[in-house]
Amino acid sequence: MSRLAIKICGLSTADTVGAAVRAGASHIGFVHFLKSPRHVDADQIRALAAIAPADVERVGVVVDPTDEMLDELAATGALTALQLHGKESVQRAAAIRHRFGLSVWKAISVKTRVDIDAANAYAGAVDRLLFDAKTPDGAALPGGMGLRFDWTLLRGVAVPGPWGLSGGLSVDNVAEAVRITGAPLIDVSSGVESAPGIKDMDKIATFCKAVLQC
Ligand SMILES: O=C(O)c1ccccc1NCC(=O)[C@H](O)[C@H](O)COP(=O)(O)O
Numbered sequence: 143m144s145r146l147a148i149k150i151c152g153l154s155t156a157d158t159v160g161a162a163v164r165a166g167a168s169h170i171g172f173v174h175f176l177k178s179p180r181h182v183d184a185d186q187i188r189a190l191a192a193i194a195p196a197d198v199e200r201v202g203v204v205v206d207p208t209d210e211m212l213d214e215l216a217a218t219g220a221l222t223a224l225q226l227h228g229k230e231s232v233q234r235a236a237a238i239r240h241r242f243g244l245s246v247w248k249a250i251s252v253k254t255r256v257d258i259d260a261a262n263a264y265a266g267a268v269d270r271l272l273f274d275a276k277t278p279d280g281a282a283l284p285g286g287m288g289l290r291f292d293w294t295l296l297r298g299v300a301v302p303g304p305w306g307l308s309g310g311l312s313v314d315n316v317a318e319a320v321r322i323t324g325a326p327l328i329d330v331s332s333g334v335e336s337a338p339g340i341k342d343m344d345k346i347a348t349f350c351k352a353v354l355q356c
Pocket of ligand 1 (some may be wrong): 151152171173175179180201203204205227234238274284285286287288289308309310311329330331332
């Protein structure tokens with residue numbers, strides 16, 4: 143079985159980028175969303191991304207971004223992928239992929255099987271689907287809330303193309319999540335923090351170790 147990919151999301155310091163890389167993360171994520179406690183601006187993303195070796199994918203997380211915002215991020219030359227974490231339509235996702243020439247991920251907010259099925263519409267329009275827990279109406283953030291969904295909804299589902307699992311993962315539950323879903327990529331944020339927006343280097347190390355043992 144091939145090694146699972148790991149994305150540590152919401153990094154905002156050089157130390158924690160280093161910790162993620164040393165622990166074996168294949169992807170590092172930078173949240174560019176002002177309301178998030180993990181928000182980093184374009185200059186910070188440029189500096190943080192430069193710390194990682196070239197073979198580590200650098201994912202910019204955005205929510206219903208404007209082209210101007212994406213122009214600024216793309217101009218950093220720091221990102222290999224954009225993760226669309228808002229209500230972007232299939233057409234908007236495809237247009238972003240075409241315009242910016244970066245790999246495009248679409249986060250799919252999941253509560254029921256209907257949400258999983260709706261992801262099929264993005265087949266061919268994006269490079270990866272990321273199944274994440276749907277946050278409640280009125281929640282402060284559309285992701286990074288430490289919420290999980292019913293992983294059995296993904297059991298036996300033929301996802302069209304590369305995908306990943308996200309939402310409420312931690313060292314205590316990630317092996318079960320992988321066993322149930324068979325996810326090829328695991329994404330985590332709150333589960334490796336000591337407080338919202340504060341990544342914990344030890345938690346990053348133990349989480350990655352647990353994933354790599356799956
Ligand atoms: O993390 C954020 O603050 C965030 C804000 C706005 C949109 C998306 C955000 N995070 C996206 C991620 O990829 C998270 O890793 C994912 O939602 C899982 O988060 P968690 O449940 O905390 O592990």
